[in-house]
Amino acid sequence: MRYLPISKIPLVEEEDAIGEVAETFDKFRSFMGVPSVGAANMALANSPVVLTLTADLFIRFLEQTILPHPLLFMIHYTISTTKNCVCCSAGFERACRSVGIDEKMLEALINNLDSVSPERVREIIQFTVKCAVEPLSLTEADYDRVRDQGVSEQELVELIFWAGYAMLNDTVADAAKWDDQERQQLIED
Amino acid sequence: MNYLPINQLPMTGRKDATGEVSEIFNDIRHTMDIPFIPNIFKTVAGSPQALIGSWGLMQNVYLQGTLPMTLKAMILYSISTAHQCKYCSAVHEVTCQNLDVSEEILEALAQDHDRLTPIRVREIVKFAVRCADDPVNLTEADYEHIREQGISNEELIEIIALAALGNYFDTLADAMKIDIDSVYAEALNNK
Secondary structure: EEEEEOOOEOOOHHOOOHHHHHHHHHHHHHHHHHHHHOHHHHHOHHHHHHHHHHHHHHHHHHHHHHOHHHHHHHHHHHHHHHHHOOOHHHHHHHHHHHOOOOOOHHHHHHHHHHHHOHEEEEEHHHHHHHHHHHHHHHHHHHHHHHHHHOOOOOHHHHHHHHHHHHHHHHHHHHHHHHHHHOOOOOOOO | EEEEOOOEEEEEEOOOOHHHHHHHHHHHHHHHHEEEEEHHHHHHHHOOHHHHHHHHHHHHHHOOOOOHHHHHHHHHHHHHOOOHHHHHHHHHHHHHHHHHHHHHHHHHHHOHHOOOOHHHHHHHHHHHHHHHHHHHHHHHHHHHHHHHHOOOOOHHHHHHHHHHHHHHHHHHHHHHHHOOOOOHHHHHHOO
């Protein structure tokens, strides 16, 4: 049995998965085009309900959202780096690269949002990060500014949903201590 | 169609709902056994996909699982009061009241977790709030401490997911500036 290093949460290995967990692992590998579901999903599988929910939610939303995937990946990357979530930052940095986001943009997203272009992308990302990090301080003017970029009501709701979803992911990843999984050996006994 | 006052986001009422949104609205009323659609779901319905995702989270993390419903409601109330999310605080306070959580416990959940009893409940609530508020600084000792209360790995994952759910709904409610539903406002006024 392997465990996450700090939280000692056991991993449900892919070859040991059965039933609903095995189906969810298959779906995730197939949708993401990856050979392994990763330690995060293996840890979540301790609760099949939670694993199925998070994986299904992620896949279904990305399949049907009206927002472009590169924009969603950039938003999640920016929120996760702002929240210092090492695991989600790394995951969404890889996701950004996989859809062609270049180094200059990745750098701007974490160090200088004001230099992001085009303007529409900049305003959307700034709005969404504010939704995630300080939602209480959002004002009518913030909504006006993002609507001025031609953002529809449906897009607006999906952007706020995605900000909330990023908060959810960052919380789970940081609380379960997935951040060390790539730098430390998983514990085996 | 009604709109939220600050940001003019539309709220989809039951009469406006069609297709998948209408089906989910029916599911919400039936599953939660309530005669109305809470404002947060009416607003999120501006995107059917966001509604599906939000309701899916609520169903799987909050309405299912192994932890008792009362404990879940208490955890979510503590997290939303810690975040000063008025909408979620009101919803979870009324939910706690409906589950017979006493005024004394509600006050402890909002102001002083050390007053909570029994110890197991106190430690779970404190750990969950920490997961929501300061997850980066959780240590091995925090995990050992919570496991001393006899928490299984499945329960641990559920507690973490519940903390994340609290953050998710607080973010949505605060960002969208959702008005407290009149049903919840009246229940709190009649205390």
